[in-house]
Amino acid sequence: MKRDELIEVAGYLISITPRTRRGLMEYRLKIMSLGGGFMSAYLHEPKIPLRPGLRVKVKAFLSRQLGSPRWVIEKIEPIKDEKDLEPEPTLVEEVVRGAYPIVCGKRDDKAFSMPAEEEVLSKIPSNLPQRLYCIFAEGGSQLKIVEALSEKEYEVFKKTLSMLLEIDRDSLESEKIVMKYLKEVELPRLP
Incomplete structure (x- = not known):
């Protein structure tokens, strides 16, 4: 390669x-x-x-x-040492299309107006205002919306992650129990 x-x-x-x-x-x-x-x-x-x-x-x-x-x-x-970006509850009120599409709305009860990529705009419903979960990130020198999730999508991700973590915990606990049992069991000796 x-x-x-x-x-x-x-x-x-x-x-x-x-x-x-x-x-x-x-x-x-x-x-x-x-x-x-x-x-x-x-x-x-x-x-x-x-x-x-x-x-x-x-x-x-x-x-x-x-x-x-x-x-x-x-x-x-x-990467565990750094902070993840968290989807934030956002009220999207308007999308202004043009050379540089702009999304307007409220986040933490403060008005915002910032750019978004066309792919993100395609995830914003046409009937506004809408409550979405958005991910905001520094893009170059300005803050922009890099992802938009419906409330349902966000809840699915949260519940799926919670289930996976619970399965991992249960799996680890089961493995510990099996290992403990195997250590306690006396295996027959071969002649």
Whole structure:
């Protein structure tokens, strides 16, 4: 593999889109680098619970199979020392389209007006005002909306993450019980 076909990126997981490709489940992840750039990459089997706003380090390679080249994630891990971006309850009141689309609304009872990418605008319903959960991030020198989730989507992510963490805890506890049992059981000796 050529060196330019392997990248490592640290940044924030902005959106997660499950889909199937050739009958297999995969996730399209949109990642915002710490420098404010965006990239899309694909993941087949997440080894960590994924959620919007999670700070991650990703190693990906450029796959040239089946159609256009795309980044495929080889390894993804959370960055624990840094703060994640949290989706914030936001009242979106208006979208002003033009050369630079602007979203207007209220966040923490304060009015805001800031840019958003076309992909984010496509997630904002046309019948405004709407209460959404938005992720805000520094993009270059200004704050902008990098993701918008409906209340239902946000609740699904929260409940899924909670269930995964509970399963992990239960699995760890079960493993401890089994190991303790195996240590206490006396195995028959072979003659």
